[in-house]
Amino acid sequence: MIVLGLSGAVSHDASAALYIDGKLVAAAEEERFIRDKHAKGKMAYEATRFCLEYAGVKPEQIDIVAFPYAQISLTSPARWHYAKRYWYAPDRAIMALLNGNRRYDSNYREVMKLLDDLDIGSSRVKFVPVEHHLAHASSAYHLSGFKEKCAIIGIDGKGEYATTFFGYGENGKIHKIKEFYDPDSLGGMYGSLTEFLGFEILDGEFKVMGMAPYGDPNRFDFSRLIDCDGKNFKINTQLVNCLGMRRYKEKGKGYYFSQKLIDWLGPKRQGDEIDDPYIDYAASIQQLLETTALSLIEHYLGDIIKDTGKLCFAGGVALNVKLNQRIIDLPGVKELFVQPAASDAGTAIGAASFASEQAGVPVEKLQHVYLGPSYTTDECIQACEQYEQKVNWSRMTNVPVETAKILDYGNPVAWFQGRMEFGPRALGNRSILGSPSHRGVADRINAQIKYRERWRPFCPSILDTVAADILQTDHPSPYMTFTFDVAEHWKQRIPEVVHEDGTARAQIVNKNTNARYYSLIEEMEKLSGNAVILNTSLNRRGEPMVCSPTDALNMFYGSDLEYLVMEDILIKKP
Ligand SMILES: [Fe+2]
Numbered sequence: 114m115i116v117l118g119l120s121g122a123v124s125h126d127a128s129a130a131l132y133i134d135g136k137l138v139a140a141a142e143e144e145r146f147i148r149d150k151h152a153k154g155k156m157a158y159e160a161t162r163f164c165l166e167y168a169g170v171k172p173e174q175i176d177i178v179a180f181p182y183a184q185i186s187l188t189s190p191a192r193w194h195y196a197k198r199y200w201y202a203p204d205r206a207i208m209a210l211l212n213g214n215r216r217y218d219s220n221y222r223e224v225m226k227l228l229d230d231l232d233i234g235s236s237r238v239k240f241v242p243v244e245h246h247l248a249h250a251s252s253a254y255h256l257s258g259f260k261e262k263c264a265i266i267g268i269d270g271k272g273e274y275a276t277t278f279f280g281y282g283e284n285g286k287i288h289k290i291k292e293f294y295d296p297d298s299l300g301g302m303y304g305s306l307t308e309f310l311g312f313e314i315l316d317g318e319f320k321v322m323g324m325a326p327y328g329d330p331n332r333f334d335f336s337r338l339i340d341c342d343g344k345n346f347k348i349n350t351q352l353v354n355c356l357g358m359r360r361y362k363e364k365g366k367g368y369y370f371s372q373k374l375i376d377w378l379g380p381k382r383q384g385d386e387i388d389d390p391y392i393d394y395a396a397s398i399q400q401l402l403e404t405t406a407l408s409l410i411e412h413y414l415g416d417i418i419k420d421t422g423k424l425c426f427a428g429g430v431a432l433n434v435k436l437n438q439r440i441i442d443l444p445g446v447k448e449l450f451v452q453p454a455a456s457d458a459g460t461a462i463g464a465a466s467f468a469s470e471q472a473g474v475p476v477e478k479l480q481h482v483y484l485g486p487s488y489t490t491d492e493c494i495q496a497c498e499q500y501e502q503k504v505n506w507s508r509m510t511n512v513p514v515e516t517a518k519i520l521d522y523g524n525p526v527a528w529f530q531g532r533m534e535f536g537p538r539a540l541g542n543r544s545i546l547g548s549p550s551h552r553g554v555a556d557r558i559n560a561q562i563k564y565r566e567r568w569r570p571f572c573p574s575i576l577d578t579v580a581a582d583i584l585q586t587d588h589p590s591p592y593m594t595f596t597f598d599v600a601e602h603w604k605q606r607i608p609e610v611v612h613e614d615g616t617a618r619a620q621i622v623n624k625n626t627n628a629r630y631y632s633l634i635e636e637m638e639k640l641s642g643n644a645v646i647l648n649t650s651l652n653r654r655g656e657p658m659v660c661s662p663t664d665a666l667n668m669f670y671g672s673d674l675e676y677l678v679m680e681d682i683l684i685k686k687p
């Protein structure tokens with residue numbers, strides 16, 4: 114059975130994923146192909162084309178198309194909650210009651226058009242709409258590989274109306290325990306503060322999280338943003354998650370926070386220079402997110418955690434690696450699985466896995482995220498030969514050995530190998546690498562790729578042989594979805610990848626999923642004594658991660674990087 118999953122239901126992060134008989138064969142984000150971050154307002158045309166071509170599947174062979182957005186009935190509490198809470202924006206409130214599936218209808222039209230444009234056939238194929246939070250939940254539960262009963266958490270900005278999902282998975286089925294609805298959204302609250310701190314929603318949340326450890330969470334009391342008794346919560350929409358007239362406006366742009374928030378906290382942060390008091394605000398919002406989410410998790414999922422200790426988590430807020438560290442630290446938690454493409458890109462996998470399971474074909478545990486296109490050395494050479502300027506390339510005889518030497522001299526290296534990663538993290542196939550033992554390498558990378566925000570820490574890829582010693586835990590971490598406390602005796606050895614608060618967002622690398630990357634880190638260990646490499650994504654600020662060899666060359670020549678390794682060739686700047 115062939116199931117195509119498509120995301121892009123809420124106007125960003127369109128992607129496609131293809132399951133064949135329960136096996137995830139290919140998945141990719143549209144932004145990588147069209148070179149437009151988050152592919153706002155787009156459907157996944159190029160990503161779908163790639164998935165079909167990669168799998169050798171003809172459009173007419175697809176049995177099911179699954180989409181992470183469904184109709185919400187008027188009898189559901191969701192639409193009534195929304196209408197009640199948005200009384201101050203009557204047009205929205207009335208719309209939710211009278212025409213509450215308007216967005217579903219427009220999504221449906223766009224998906225049908227895509228199916229016809231790509232010859233999949235809208236009238237032939239079976240179309241399965243999946244509630245947005247069920248798609249997030251499915252991406253977490255069905256890909257976790259957990260056999261025992263496990264708790265499921267879904268937290269994002271919003272899907273149709275739901276913003277937060279607590280449930281559990283058992284015997285292949287997902288059960289809802291509790292949902293919260295817009296405007297009561299933790300992701301929305303964090304996003305509103307992200308805008309106030311001068312960053313953009315969807316990307317800026319990582320910067321707020323990076324900023325937080327520099328600030329004092331106790332200097333300002335943020336509790337007025339949310340009313341939470343540990344069981345229910347209500348966002349203060351006088352301050353954040355605002356719509357219509359309540360929104361603060363600047364130069365014609367509306368924000369999710371209000372003038373009242375500015376009256377309280379001062380002007381919105383401008384530029385990237387002013388830190389005080391904004392780093393304290395970042396610390397406060399991070400702490401508020403953590404305490405609220407943890408209290409709800411304990412209330413709704415505490416019994417399941419006590420029973421089996423297994424949890425899985427998806428939705429944009431699942432990319433908050435600091436929150437994830439706190440969840441792992443909860444008593445009774447044995448293992449947390451965070452679906453690595455936790456934001457909306459991952460709902461393509463979520464909807465497809467849900468539809469496959471529903472049709473009686475169980476899906477396999479997620480093996481890795483190397484699910485995008487790959488290119489041969491010959492294709493890389495061809496891209497060099499056809500490039501708009503002369504490219505100084507040469508063949509390497511031993512890629513890991515030669516690359517490790519360049520890195521060990523303290524040079525950053527752009528590294529392009531194998532299949533592109535699905536999800537926001539570079540995991541050793543589209544990466545910029547450095548030696549974490551060389552003080553100053555992080556600054557050098559920042560200078561060479563220009564304008565990488567100083568609030569974003571650099572992260573380590575660590576061999577499985579030393580991970581437990583560095584991170585002081587046996588918890589799995591293949592996808593950089595958690596931070597861990599770095600052991601004291603390692604902090605001085607790998608200073609460039611330890612964050613301000615002594616943590617690192619680590620990827621543990623094993624040989625089975627990425628043999629060449631593993632060999633490279635082994636060679637680094639021979640030279641430096643440390644089986645660790647600094648790894649950041651192969652892109653410049655504001656651009657999507659590199660997909661093709663030509664994208665890599667564009668990125669390379671648009672930066673001050675001096676070395677690019679693509680498959681078996683080395684490109685050097687003169
Ligand atoms: Fe979502």
